[in-house]
Amino acid sequence: MCRFSTPTACGRRSSRTRTNEARVAAGVGVSEVALVTSGFSRGKDGAVVTVFEPAEVSLLRSLVSMMLGIVSPGQTSEDPLERALGIGDSAVPSDPVLARLFPSAYQDEKEAAEFRRYTEATLRDGKRADARTVHETARAGRAELTPEEAQAWLRALNDLRLTLGTKLDVTEEVHDEVAVMSEDDPRYPAYVTYDWLTYLQDSLVRALW
Numbered sequence: 488m489c490r491f492s493t494p495t496a497c498g499r500r501s502s503r504t505r506t507n508e509a510r511v512a513a514g515v516g517v518s519e520v521a522l523v524t525s526g527f528s529r530g531k532d533g534a535v536v537t538v539f540e541p542a543e544v545s546l547l548r549s550l551v552s553m554m555l556g557i558v559s560p561g562q563t564s565e566d567p568l569e570r571a572l573g574i575g576d577s578a579v580p581s582d583p584v585l586a587r588l589f590p591s592a593y594q595d596e597k598e599a600a601e602f603r604r605y606t607e608a609t610l611r612d613g614k615r616a617d618a619r620t621v622h623e624t625a626r627a628g629r630a631e632l633t634p635e636e637a638q639a640w641l642r643a644l645n646d647l648r649l650t651l652g653t654k655l656d657v658t659e660e661v662h663d664e665v666a667v668m669s670e671d672d673p674r675y676p677a678y679v680t681y682d683w684l685t686y687l688q689d690s691l692v693r694a695l696w
Contacts, residue, residue, distance in 0.1 A: 526686065526694075527687070527691045527693075527694040534632060534634075535632040535634070535640075536629060536631055536694075537626070539625065544626060547625045548622050551618040551621045551625075552618075554615075554643070554650065557585070557650065558585075558588065558614040560611060579600075579603070584653045587650070589607055614643075616639070617643040640691060641695070648688060651684065655674070655677055655678065657678075662685070664678065
């Protein structure tokens with residue numbers, strides 16, 4: 488059964504399976520391998536079952552390690568009490584990825600700045616916790632996630648898609664672009680990874696609900 492977001496892309500990847508197995512055996516980086524996974528399914532007692540290949544686990548851990556760096560603690564106040572309370576900077580991040588991960592909550596600039604000042608540090612903590620959960624629970628073969636771990640995965644996958652999507656400046660046509668993109672295109676590894684993350688997120692949503 489096709490496990491990717493578009494039938495055309497699925498067909499192209501299926502035809503490459505043996506080639507990519509050879510690449511893995513030869514030690515080619517996981518970002519160059521067409522990703523094939525069973526994703527997530529509902530298990531017993533509310534657990535979520537995961538099935539991943541070793542190369543997929545390596546890629547996931549690499550991605551969430553990147554995320555841990557991106558959402559590291561931001562600039563804090565010079566006031567010792569405010570630092571202790573986790574009160575941070577009120578300015579909108581200049582980095583477009585951070586601006587996407589931590590969007591302004593209000594249209595009014597003053598209200599948005601005040602909200603950001605008191606909440607961004609906590610939001611960063613949450614995103615780091617989710618990334619660490621993925622890093623610690625991503626396993627090759629069959630494994631199970633608790634409902635709490637599955638929710639952390641869902642949030643982390645969303646953060647990864649937002650991050651990669653912002654870096655790639657993806658459009659609604661991204662999956663069609665991947666379907667016709669040559670493997671020799673330098674953008675291919677990043678785009679196929681975004682496509683895979685989209686599939687994983689959808690698979691997990693279906694397993695949870």
